Amino acid sequence: MGLTKIAVIGAGLMGSGIAQSLAMGGKEVLLYDSSGKALEKGGAAIRKSLDRFVKSGSLTEAESGEVLQRIRPVHDVWSTVKDAWLVIEAVPESLSLKKLVFEELDRLAPVEAILATNTSELSVTAIAAATERPEKVLGMHWFNPAPVMKLIELVKGEDTAQETIERVQDVSREIGKETVVVKDRQGFVTTRAIAAHMLECMRMYEEQVAEPEDIDKAIRLGLNYPMGPLELADLVGLDTMLFVCEGMAAAYGDRFLAPQSLRKLVEAGHYGRKTGKGFYTYAGQRETSPS
Numbered sequence: 626m627g628l629t630k631i632a633v634i635g636a637g638l639m640g641s642g643i644a645q646s647l648a649m650g651g652k653e654v655l656l657y658d659s660s661g662k663a664l665e666k667g668g669a670a671i672r673k674s675l676d677r678f679v680k681s682g683s684l685t686e687a688e689s690g691e692v693l694q695r696i697r698p699v700h701d702v703w704s705t706v707k708d709a710w711l712v713i714e715a716v717p718e719s720l721s722l723k724k725l726v727f728e729e730l731d732r733l734a735p736v737e738a739i740l741a742t743n744t745s746e747l748s749v750t751a752i753a754a755a756t757e758r759p760e761k762v763l764g765m766h767w768f769n770p771a772p773v774m775k776l777i778e779l780v781k782g783e784d785t786a787q788e789t790i791e792r793v794q795d796v797s798r799e800i801g802k803e804t805v806v807v808k809d810r811q812g813f814v815t816t817r818a819i820a821a822h823m824l825e826c827m828r829m830y831e832e833q834v835a836e837p838e839d840i841d842k843a844i845r846l847g848l849n850y851p852m853g854p855l856e857l858a859d860l861v862g863l864d865t866m867l868f869v870c871e872g873m874a875a876a877y878g879d880r881f882l883a884p885q886s887l888r889k890l891v892e893a894g895h896y897g898r899k900t901g902k903g904f905y906t907y908a909g910q911r912e913t914s915p916s
């Protein structure tokens with residue numbers, strides 16, 4: 626019996642959602658986080674999301690229990706990856722951190738395992754170069770909330786083998802997701818597009834073109850987006866969006882420079898929903914008052 630498991634490294638906003646999506650698609654998943662507290666928080670987020678699926682009728686209680694059974698929280702990297710044919714990394718958006726993690730995964734994961742990064746915009750090629758297996762490294766860019774969003778954006782690094790892309794396309798299809806394949810250029814397709822849109826709306830917020838709720842309402846109802854840009858930034862995480870700005874501005878120049886309002890919120894520790902305050906203040910569910 627070959628390698629049958631899928632390992633997820635990082636159990637935060639995305640890692641917990643990725644593990645859940647895979648388990649909902651019938652896959653056996655091992656979930657690791659360097660912080661035991663974060664691993665527990667990730668487990669709670671998965672249970673909360675599964676409850677929503679049960680409430681909305683998309684899952685029965687029994688099916689929800691089966692999904693949970695397929696996700697095993699693990700407390701060391703080696704146990705997480707030793708039986709995995711696919712390892713998906715979802716640690717914070719820092720190139721130096723991701724390179725360190727990939728060096729470790731390269732040492733510990735089975736030699737034939739594929740190593741995927743969920744980076745929003747960083748160089749997949751640079752991350753792959755931290756390993757001895759660049760042909761088995763790709764970007765597997767999921768979207769928040771991963772259990773609900775249909776797309777996985779696959780990013781081909783300079784040396785990613787076609788077989789690697791095809792195997793990840795297969796597993797994405799098996800769990801009910803659609804894929805696109807893009808070149809390894811900063812921001813890929815989706816993050817470059819969402820950043821251009823989101824940052825321009827943050828600048829409108831700074832210029833007081835309209836109240837934050839009206840900027841969000843205008844985009845939601847006028848352009849038929851499911852969420853406005855400021856509430857979406859609070860969902861994604863302002864820390865992640867600031868990391869995205871740094872990478873994109875370095876690659877494409879000033880048009881992606883982080884708006885001061887974003888930088889100040891992050892410097893103050895206000896990351897959006899995950900800390901209870903971002904462009905808006907949250908006490909459990911969304912309150913309308915801007916922060």
Ligand SMILES: CC(=O)CC(=O)SCCNC(=O)CCNC(=O)[C@H](O)C(C)(C)COP(=O)(O)OP(=O)(O)OC[C@H]1O[C@@H](n2cnc3c(N)ncnc32)[C@H](O)[C@@H]1OP(=O)(O)O
Pocket residue numbers: 673674675677678681683744745746767768769770772773774815816819851852857861865
């Ligand atoms: C930064 C990066 O690198 C890349 C990124 O992720 S960019 C961000 C990408 N994500 C987005 O753009 C998200 C945009 N927002 C949305 O699609 C929607 O607002 C949303 C799916 C998040 C929530 O949907 P909504 O209609 O606003 O709210 P809501 O009615 O509560 O949810 C709609 C449905 O999704 C379900 N749902 C929403 N979030 C859920 C979750 N986390 N878990 C389970 N179910 C969820 C709800 O149960 C509901 O199901 P039914 O329609 O069957 O009742």
Ligand SMILES: NC(=O)C1=CN([C@@H]2O[C@H](COP(=O)(O)OP(=O)(O)OC[C@H]3O[C@@H](n4cnc5c(N)ncnc54)[C@H](O)[C@@H]3O)[C@@H](O)[C@H]2O)C=CC1
Pocket residue numbers: 634635636637638639640657658659660663664715716717718719726743744745746766767768769860861862865
């Ligand atoms: N937040 C979003 O909407 C999206 C984020 N992404 C990308 O996904 C990645 C993760 O983002 P989030 O989940 O939002 O971050 P997060 O901060 O919610 O979660 C990151 C997790 O990684 C853990 N971690 C840190 N160092 C680690 C290590 N060395 N080993 C194992 N775990 C470690 C942290 O404890 C934390 O729980 C980033 O690259 C981000 O750009 C991609 C799509 C959407």
